[in-house]
Amino acid sequence: MLDDILAWLRCPHCHDPLTRDAGTLGCAQGHRFDLARQGYVSLRQGRSRNPGDTTAMVLARERALTAGHLAVVTRAVTDTAAAWLGDGPPGAVVDLGAGTGHYLASVLTACPDRVGVALELAPAALRRAARAHPRLGAVGCDVWEPLPLVDDAAAVLLNVFAPRNPAEMHRVCHPEGIAIVVTPTPAHLAELVAPLGLLSVDPAKQPRLHSALEPRFTLLERREITAPLRLDRAAAHAIAAMGPSAHHVDDATLADRLAACPEPIEATAAVEVRVLRPLAR
Numbered sequence: 001m002l003d004d005i006l007a008w009l010r011c012p013h014c015h016d017p018l019t020r021d022a023g024t025l026g027c028a029q030g031h032r033f034d035l036a037r038q039g040y041v042s043l044r045q046g047r048s049r050n051p052g053d054t055t056a057m058v059l060a061r062e063r064a065l066t067a068g069h070l071a072v073v074t075r076a077v078t079d080t081a082a083a084w085l086g087d088g089p090p091g092a093v094v095d096l097g098a099g100t101g102h103y104l105a106s107v108l109t110a111c112p113d114r115v116g117v118a119l120e121l122a123p124a125a126l127r128r129a130a131r132a133h134p135r136l137g138a139v140g141c142d143v144w145e146p147l148p149l150v151d152d153a154a155a156v157l158l159n160v161f162a163p164r165n166p167a168e169m170h171r172v173c174h175p176e177g178i179a180i181v182v183t184p185t186p187a188h189l190a191e192l193v194a195p196l197g198l199l200s201v202d203p204a205k206q207p208r209l210h211s212a213l214e215p216r217f218t219l220l221e222r223r224e225i226t227a228p229l230r231l232d233r234a235a236a237h238a239i240a241a242m243g244p245s246a247h248h249v250d251d252a253t254l255a256d257r258l259a260a261c262p263e264p265i266e267a268t269a270a271v272e273v274r275v276l277r278p279l280a281r
């Protein structure tokens with residue numbers, strides 16, 4: 001599927017267009033990027049010290065998303081993107097920090113004339129994203145580096161629970177396109193914080209997000225979505241292990257703490273969905 005997204009990609013070193021020759025993408029300056037056997041390509045400037053999510057986190061995320069625990073978020077992202085893409089500008093649907101490609105695949109299913117680019121750092125996530133949808137191309141990159149995308153590549157730019165680089169988001173978002181940014185609110189999974197020893201969402205996160213994006217984007221819409229979750233231990237385990245707390249609480253400790261929780265474990269999914277338009281350059 002990478003062929004269909006080539007027009008939106010650029011060489012990370014010289015910014016020239018890329019063409020494909022069998023299992024390699026390359027530019028006129030001679031920079032070459034091998035396609036991974038699993039169907040994605042890494043377009044990285046250098047070697048980042050940040051590996052992205054671990055394989056265990058990616059597997060936990062895949063379990064939680066496939067089970068539909070965050071279906072309400074998927075629906076909100078998909079409906080918003082599809083509504084804007086109806087008579088939106090040319091461009092791909094780009095997902096920054098796409099994880100397994102879950103949200104991007106859902107948007108592409110709802111928008112049959114668009115292709116999608118999943119940008120992601122973690123190889124385990126890239127492997128899954130590459131298979132997530134026939135119109136999706138998965139590209140390895142670090143969102144803190146200049147993105148390997150041409151200017152205005154994105155008719156819709158998704159950023160769901162993932163790191164964001166406002167300057168690059170602004171460059172790649174079409175002037176008539178939108179960015180859909182989803183972040184957890186302090187109420188997100190708050191019921192699990194004490195019993196499982198999870199990290200809580202920093203209440204300063206929303207104002208920080210706003211001030212980072214404000215100089216480059218105007219806010220068109222902001223919606224808070226909450227949904228009650230009734231989880232068995234396995235589901236609560238997946239939800240806890242897919243998030244940033246996984247870096248602090250190991251799997252065995254999590255299992256021990258969950259064993260002490262009566263089922264069902266009740267929690268709340270609480271996110272804020274922002275729709276933003278890039279300001280004129």
Ligand SMILES: C[S@@+](CC[C@H](N)C(=O)[O-])C[C@H]1O[C@@H](n2cnc3c(N)ncnc32)[C@H](O)[C@@H]1O
Nearest residue numbers: 052053097098099120121122142143160161162
């Ligand atoms: C919390 S997950 C969200 C994934 C996906 N958007 C979802 O909601 O299912 C954050 C993702 O960002 C990726 N990530 C972290 N740092 C990154 C970076 N510097 N560049 C690209 N991706 C990064 C992680 O590997 C992970 O897949």
Ligand SMILES: [Zn+2]
Nearest residue numbers: 011014027031
């Ligand atoms: Zn080049």
